[in-house]
Amino acid sequence: MIYEAEWVLPVTSPAIKQGAVVVDQGSVIDFGSAAEVRTRHPEREVTSFHHAILLPGFVNTHVHLDYSVFRGLLDDCDFGDWMLRFMVAKRRLEPADYAASALLGARECVSSGITSIGDTVFDGEATMRAANRFGLRAHAFVEAFGMDDTKISRVVKQTADRVGRLREIAGPLAHVGVSPHAPYTVSGPLYRALTEFAKAEHLKIATHLAESRAEVTFVRNGSGVLAHDFREMVGWDDLTVTPTGTSPIKYLEQWDVFEGDVIAIHCVQASQTDIEVLKRYDVAVAHCPKSNAKLGCGIAPIGAMLAEGVRVGLGTDSLASNNILDMFDEMRMTIFLQRASQQSAVCMGAQQALEMATIGGARVLGSHDLVGSIDVGKRADLIAVDMEHSHFAPIDDPVSALVYGANQEDVFFALIDGKVVYDRKTFVTVDSERIAHEADLVRGKLRG
Numbered sequence: 001m002i003y004e005a006e007w008v009l010p011v012t013s014p015a016i017k018q019g020a021v022v023v024d025q026g027s028v029i030d031f032g033s034a035a036e037v038r039t040r041h042p043e044r045e046v047t048s049f050h051h052a053i054l055l056p057g058f059v060n061t062h063v064h065l066d067y068s069v070f071r072g073l074l075d076d077c078d079f080g081d082w083m084l085r086f087m088v089a090k091r092r093l094e095p096a097d098y099a100a101s102a103l104l105g106a107r108e109c110v111s112s113g114i115t116s117i118g119d120t121v122f123d124g125e126a127t128m129r130a131a132n133r134f135g136l137r138a139h140a141f142v143e144a145f146g147m148d149d150t151k152i153s154r155v156v157k158q159t160a161d162r163v164g165r166l167r168e169i170a171g172p173l174a175h176v177g178v179s180p181h182a183p184y185t186v187s188g189p190l191y192r193a194l195t196e197f198a199k200a201e202h203l204k205i206a207t208h209l210a211e212s213r214a215e216v217t218f219v220r221n222g223s224g225v226l227a228h229d230f231r232e233m234v235g236w237d238d239l240t241v242t243p244t245g246t247s248p249i250k251y252l253e254q255w256d257v258f259e260g261d262v263i264a265i266h267c268v269q270a271s272q273t274d275i276e277v278l279k280r281y282d283v284a285v286a287h288c289p290k291s292n293a294k295l296g297c298g299i300a301p302i303g304a305m306l307a308e309g310v311r312v313g314l315g316t317d318s319l320a321s322n323n324i325l326d327m328f329d330e331m332r333m334t335i336f337l338q339r340a341s342q343q344s345a346v347c348m349g350a351q352q353a354l355e356m357a358t359i360g361g362a363r364v365l366g367s368h369d370l371v372g373s374i375d376v377g378k379r380a381d382l383i384a385v386d387m388e389h390s391h392f393a394p395i396d397d398p399v400s401a402l403v404y405g406a407n408q409e410d411v412f413f414a415l416i417d418g419k420v421v422y423d424r425k426t427f428v429t430v431d432s433e434r435i436a437h438e439a440d441l442v443r444g445k446l447r448g
């Protein structure tokens with residue numbers, strides 16, 4: 001099949017006016033100007049999108065699909081309070097509820113042009129089955145928690161069992177990893193044990209790290225809302241909290257976590273020496289600018305990280321802390337927050353943001369040889385964005401138009417691994433209305 005559009009954005013090579021991409025058996029086998037491509041492949045069928053931009057699907061490096069029904073429930077509270085209230089709300093749902101919730105999130109990913117996700121899974125089966133239903137390329141990181149060091153072997157065993165179970169139900173586009181949740185929910189010794197497990201099983205590790213001031217206060221001083229109210233609520237108040245006097249990033253270095261293949265989610269509270277630690281161990285960063293801003297956590301210093309050569313991709317985080325899974329919004333927020341905080345309009349641009357949302361994210365998840373750009377030999381994960389709307393006109397630079405002007409509703413087509421999963425704004429593999437209805441029933445449990 002040949003897919004043609006007014007603009008093709010390969011991302012890692014210049015934009016092509018009146019471009020085309022040839023897909024055969026799920027792979028990109030050629031791309032270039034539409035006229036030349038048609039000459040080289042006269043026998044192939046053509047799908048023409050006309051006034052549209054064709055680009056690689058977005059790579060969302062951090063999301064929690066199974067938390068999607070919590071959208072808009074905890075909109076206006078600080079990180080510590082948000083975490084407390086969220087933990088209480090989570091207890092009200094059962095496994096079947098999380099299955100409905102994950103389907104809602106997967107539906108929004110596909111309709112927003114997200115074709116790959118890095119998902120830290122509370123209910124891994126819910127996420128894996130939702131990804132399979134929609135044909136999403138998924139990296140599911142099994143979450144682990146534990147502050148009681150007498151239970152380390154039990155937690156590692158449970159994690160191993162869950163990893164094994166997910167591997168059994170994983171589709172051909174899915175990968176399984178491990179996610180020690182965060183420094184305020186996982187002890188240093190448990191972090192070390194889970195890292196050893198991940199290394200032995202050749203699994204990637206994703207961990208929430210240096211997200212909030214509350215986390216810094218907890219790690220450095222052993223105090224604050226995460227040391228008191230939060231631990232009391234989860235039943236860890238009889239365990240001693242030891243102040244470490246260091247930053248969350250250096251704390252994990254001390255427990256050998258970065259000896260693993262690590263994605264650090266957030267890294268808002270990162271000093272220059274923290275960033276040097278990330279670089280030294282080639283730790284990748286999942287940057288979630290909207291979630292961090294919404295929860296009042298701050299702005300991650302990704303300009304400094306990129307300058308050091310740290311791999312950075314973009315993430316939406318969950319719908320519990322971000323009300324839409326819209327990578328256009330994340331790209332804009334990335335640019336504007338860096339520019340506003342540095343008081344410079346040249347510190348971050350549209351091309352850089354587009355790279356972080358595509359090939360940069362693929363480098364974070366380790367799938368850059370397969371996806372993240374339009375290149376011969378890569379798998380065909382492509383999306384099309386409709387340029388018919390007034391907010392696109394006039395266009396000179398399609399990267400600028402896309403990054404500064406588009407939003408999730410403009411996506412009308414998605415191809416994952418060569419398969420059409422979203423066509424003219426219709427879901428090919430699922431009953432979309434039913435998913436919305438079932439998610440609304442689950443939300444009723446949170447209202448009551």
Ligand SMILES: [Zn+2]
Nearest residue numbers: 064208317318
């Ligand atoms: Zn998260």
